[in-house]
Amino acid sequence: MSAPDGLRDARSTAAPFQVRPSRAADREALGAFGHSPGVAQAFCASPGRRLAWRLKGIRVVGVLAEDRAGVLGSVQFVRSSIDHATWMFGHWRVAPARRREGIGRRLLSEGSRFLPGIGRLYSYIDWGNEVSVLAHERLGFEACPLARGSALLGALSTVGPSAPALGFEPRRRSDWPALFDLYRKAAGPIWFGLFPRVGSATYLDRVPGPGSWLPGPVRRILPSARVWSVEKPEGAAAMVVQRGASLTLYADPARCDASLLARVALRLLAQGAGRDREITLIGLPRWLVARPGPVRAEILMGMPQISRLREAR
Numbered sequence: 266m267s268a269p270d271g272l273r274d275a276r277s278t279a280a281p282f283q284v285r286p287s288r289a290a291d292r293e294a295l296g297a298f299g300h301s302p303g304v305a306q307a308f309c310a311s312p313g314r315r316l317a318w319r320l321k322g323i324r325v326v327g328v329l330a331e332d333r334a335g336v337l338g339s340v341q342f343v344r345s346s347i348d349h350a351t352w353m354f355g356h357w358r359v360a361p362a363r364r365r366e367g368i369g370r371r372l373l374s375e376g377s378r379f380l381p382g383i384g385r386l387y388s389y390i391d392w393g394n395e396v397s398v399l400a401h402e403r404l405g406f407e408a409c410p411l412a413r414g415s416a417l418l419g420a421l422s423t424v425g426p427s428a429p430a431l432g433f434e435p436r437r438r439s440d441w442p443a444l445f446d447l448y449r450k451a452a453g454p455i456w457f458g459l460f461p462r463v464g465s466a467t468y469l470d471r472v473p474g475p476g477s478w479l480p481g482p483v484r485r486i487l488p489s490a491r492v493w494s495v496e497k498p499e500g501a502a503a504m505v506v507q508r509g510a511s512l513t514l515y516a517d518p519a520r521c522d523a524s525l526l527a528r529v530a531l532r533l534l535a536q537g538a539g540r541d542r543e544i545t546l547i548g549l550p551r552w553l554v555a556r557p558g559p560v561r562a563e564i565l566m567g568m569p570q571i572s573r574l575r576e577a578r
Contacts (some may be wrong), residue, residue, distance in 0.1 A: 280332050282368065284375040287327030291336070295329075298336040304356055308341060322346035328376035330359075330368050337363045340372045342380055350384035351459050352377075357388070370404060374574050385459045385569050389413075392554055392562035401566040405573035409455045409565035411518055412549040419540030420559035422530035425523030432496030433532050436504070441469050444494060444504055451503075451515035451548025458569030469506060495529055503548075505529065512538070516548040523553065526560075 287295070287308045295305040308327035310318070318325060324344035330337040338359040345351040359368045377383055387406075390397045398408060436444065445465035449457070457463060469490050495503040495514075502525060503516040514529055526546070534540065546560065554562035568574060 282330050282332040282337055282363075284328060284330050284371050286379050287329050287339075291327075291329060294336045295339065298339065298360070299358070300339070300356065304341075308339065308356075324349075326376075326379055328372060328379060330372055336360070338368045338372050340376055342376065344380070345460070348385075348460050348462060350382055352380055352383050352386055354386060354388050369400065373404065377571060377574060383571055385567070386571055386574065387455075387459050387565060387567040389563040390566055392564060398564065398566070404568075406566040406568050407455055409453045409567065410551070411451075411453045412551055412554045412562045412564055414546045414549055414554055414560040414562035415543055416526075416530075416546065416559045416561065417540065418530045418534055418538055418542045418544055421544065422527050422534060422540075424558050424560075425525070425527035427527060427531055431502075431525075431528045431532060432494075433505075433536075434494045434496055436492040436494055438489060440494075441492065442466060444492070444501065447494075447501055447504055447517055448515050450517050450519070453548070453565070455565060455567040455569070459567050461569075495525070503529065505533070512542065512544040514544055514546050516546070518548045518550045521548060521550060521553065523556075523558075 289309045289311065292305045292309040295308050296302060300308070307325065308329075310325065315325075323346060326342045326344075328340050328342070330339070338357075340354055340357040342352045342354045345353065354373070357369065357372065359372075373386075377386065388401070390401065392412060392414075402408065442465040445468055448468055469492065491507040493505045494501040495505060497520070501517075502520040503514055506513045506515065512533065514526075516525065530544070533542070533544070549560070549562065554560055
């Protein structure tokens with residue numbers, strides 16, 4: 266099978282280029298390359314903005330490929346606030362005229378060397394983008410067998426039957442370890458390869474922002490997540506986690522269907538959530554997101570060992 270665009274080994278006749286971290290002076294060139302002003306600004310953040318990110322436990326590194334004519338490719342890496350050895354990447358692109366020269370591979374392999382302490386790497390791909398899936402797999406990434414997605418509650422409430430009603434049971438912190446198996450099924454094995462320190466005692470004990478770098482005993486006195494188990498007659502089929510304004514559903518893939526999604530949305534609407542409130546959906550079976558509907562789905566591509574990337578050919 267031929268390599269996807271941007272990943273074939275470099276041709277001997279290809280013009281030389283270098284891979285380097287982005288700088289503040291690159292903003293105009295990134296705009297000309299096709300990035301939106303917001304993305305270009307993130308690649309070329311001011312010292313003040315970088316300081317604000319660091320105070321929130323965020324580390325962002327932009328990387329460019331360039332030759333004498335200008336920018337040939339880009340990628341942006343973001344360090345996880347809960348495990349500093351794990352980084353996510355996005356905005357990975359190569360100029361159409363310079364594809365099939367190995368630029369995409371070098372952006373990741375050489376770019377990862379600018380990331381302190383990196384051990385694992387992942388990204389999300391929009392559902393249906395099979396070319397990107399192949400490009401990731403060529404470099405050693407694994408595709409999660411499950412999907413994740415998001416939808417507005419109003420639209421999600423219409424995707425399946427509304428009866429029978431589901432039980433919504435508030436869960437205390439002391440109940441969280443008993444729900445860990447449900448979280449494990451929803452997240453999938455690749456997630457635990459990317460975040461190996463996640464365990465039953467801490468998997469929901471995460472505080473976005475400044476609290477993410479505090480010691481565990483200190484985090485536990487800060488405002489906590491609110492958790493409800495979604496009960497069917499045979500037991501918990503999912504759980505809903507609220508952190509601030511965000512809502513996340515973790516579903517058992519073997520028991521997740523359109524009816525479950527619709528009834529969870531209806532229950533949240535009945536509790537006062539707005540119809541335009543967005544909910545993140547974790548643990549979706551692929552057959553479910555392949556159907557037309559309001560869920561915007563994506564696939565996790567993970568590399569639990571960064572050495573795979575540097576060995577890929």
